[in-house]
Amino acid sequence: MARSYPEWQQLATELEIEGRAFIAGEYSAAQDGRSFACINPANGQTLAQIAWCGQREVDTAVQAARQAFESGEWSALAPLARGRILKRFAALIRECSDELSLLETLDVGKPIADTQSVDVAGAAYCVEWFAEAIDKIGGEVAPVDPKLVGLVTREAIGVVAAVVPWNFPILMASWKFGPALAAGNAVIVKPSEKSPLTAIRLAALAKEAGIPDGIFQVLPGAGDTGKMLALHMDVDCIAFTGSTAVGKLIAADAAASNLKRTWLELGGKSPNIILPDCPDIKKAARTAAAAIFYNMGEMCTAGSRVLVHRDIKDSFLAAFKEAAQGWQPGDPLNPDTAMGAIVDRIQYDKVLSYVDKGLNEGATLICGGKATHLEQGLFIEPTAFDCARADLTICREEIFGPVLSVITFDTVEEAIRIANDSEYGLAAAVWTSDLSTAHKVSRALRAGTVWVNCYDEGGDMNFPFGGFKQSGNGRDKSLHAMEKYSELKSTLIKLG
Structure with a gap:
């Protein structure tokens, strides 16, 4: 109960x-x-x-x-x-x-x-x-x-x-x-x-x-x-x-x-790619909000980079801003709270410093950007930036907080290039109505987990979890994880 x-x-x-x-x-x-x-x-x-x-x-x-x-x-x-x-x-x-x-x-x-x-x-x-x-x-x-x-x-x-x-x-x-x-x-x-x-x-x-x-x-x-x-x-x-x-x-x-x-x-700096044939823009926007604001953005798999096609950018951002309103921080002990407090003062100050970097480097604030103090706690509004370039600091470095970078692209090839242009390779996602495109983009993305038309699904233990590149080695979860904690032994017995 x-x-x-x-x-x-x-x-x-x-x-x-x-x-x-x-x-x-x-x-x-x-x-x-x-x-x-x-x-x-x-x-x-x-x-x-x-x-x-x-x-x-x-x-x-x-x-x-x-x-x-x-x-x-x-x-x-x-x-x-x-x-x-x-x-x-x-x-x-x-x-x-x-x-x-x-x-x-x-x-x-x-x-x-x-x-x-x-x-x-x-x-x-x-x-x-x-x-x-x-x-x-x-x-x-x-x-x-x-x-x-x-x-x-x-x-x-x-x-x-x-x-x-x-x-x-x-x-x-x-x-x-x-x-x-x-x-x-x-x-x-x-x-x-x-x-x-x-x-x-x-x-x-x-x-x-x-x-x-x-x-x-x-x-x-x-x-x-x-x-x-x-x-x-x-x-x-x-x-x-x-x-x-x-x-x-x-x-x-x-x-x-x-x-x-x-x-x-x-770590990770995971891209969430919204192609022009996205089957449901409002759903993609709601999911993108959850992908960055869930757990206060303190997730290695956080969808911290949204790559959205220019043709659907305006409609996506309108839906995203509406979805972000549902992630206002509150008392973690309240069962109705969606987003709680930042873990400590060090992380809180770090996240706010990245907000300042985004503003100083010319990114346009879409929503949030401020600290909120509920009974002297460490709370930050759900924040998102529209980034004119993919090489801004907030687009490249792991923030580990509720801060999203939105990057515009014009072709699938450009989206893949931007997505893979990272030292990390933990997770990624793509939204498309075309099955062939889904397979092709998924194969091209250098990430340990790729979601199609969803994000952060698959809590099932059967799926191995881990990353490419500087997102690490080995895997958690699944039977592959047990291999990490055992040694292989070959025993040869000669019969008489």
Whole structure:
């Protein structure tokens, strides 16, 4: 049963928040006493003090993970048994949906309706999906000389560090620890310092589900904590979602240490192409608004560049401006709120600086462009610019906020060229009534995901998620994700 606005407000006053790290099956503070404040971006209030894990906590957690992994209590558990425990974990996530949704909303400013229906529900689905996949994946018997038996098998890598972002904290974490746990690894989650609360709470649920001590641990902290994990000689794999700049640093640290397996899901500047034969301009405009304003634009796949054909530009912009009105920011605890608060002051100032850059470089403001302050929170209006050139700063750099660049084109070839003229290649979309055009443009776009006549569809776990170029490597979701957390082994047995 859906809760009302007053009910969510009341629950927020009653919420108990854990801020300690979870190491070897127990919550514990940082040994040196360091901590940082967790701030609600919607009102500026401090929610809790969070343990800031340093080298001692990292070393202790890695040692516990190594011991737990090598004991075989999890890695050698029968796939069916491991799957049952993960299903229980997923069930506990669902049972605690209200609590987890509230933690996420208070922590990062996301609307409560979204944290319930997308973030927490999606995390439970992810864990359950990989739990069900465990005993469905086998190895191979290679065709070799009859005097040999050749087996190809997959084994867990070992200790996996998952450094996860602040825009979808619980969901992105599950995309890492779900397949990693399913493959039999020990996992250390390092949540962003901007969004540690749900990961810390998940640790207790994992233990309650039956995951052995040391197999699922959480180390809150800042960038230095993530760097320690990337450099650690006894971490076998590191998976990261975040900015391209930080991803490059993690890859360098991983290479400089033990050449640990490194999987990176990074930034994007995704093009949303509206061709003149778009089947429904009003629908395309509504979808384009959702593609950039959903989650306050804090999405690596955000449709932050709309490429619209000159012949339909005026009608598209009229429909878009109308659609943008439905994305005015409000209190994240109100179930009717579509867009919440920007995650923190740093990101808030960054987004507003890009608005200034757009104005200074000659872009024409279509809508928004201002900060709004609801009870001293960090809110920004849904903003869009009409850009005369595709090389403006706001057209090329990832803003990670509710700011859209609209670029005009005259031919399909020009649209493809502009779309691909980016260091990123995470997602893209095209709107057309012609099936051949849809296929041709989709093939030509250098992106890991391409939508046709829609945007951000496909929450199904069967689809791999990741990007081309500097949007990263490897893939989250789908069975391809499990490959990232396992090693291939060839075994040849000579018959007597």
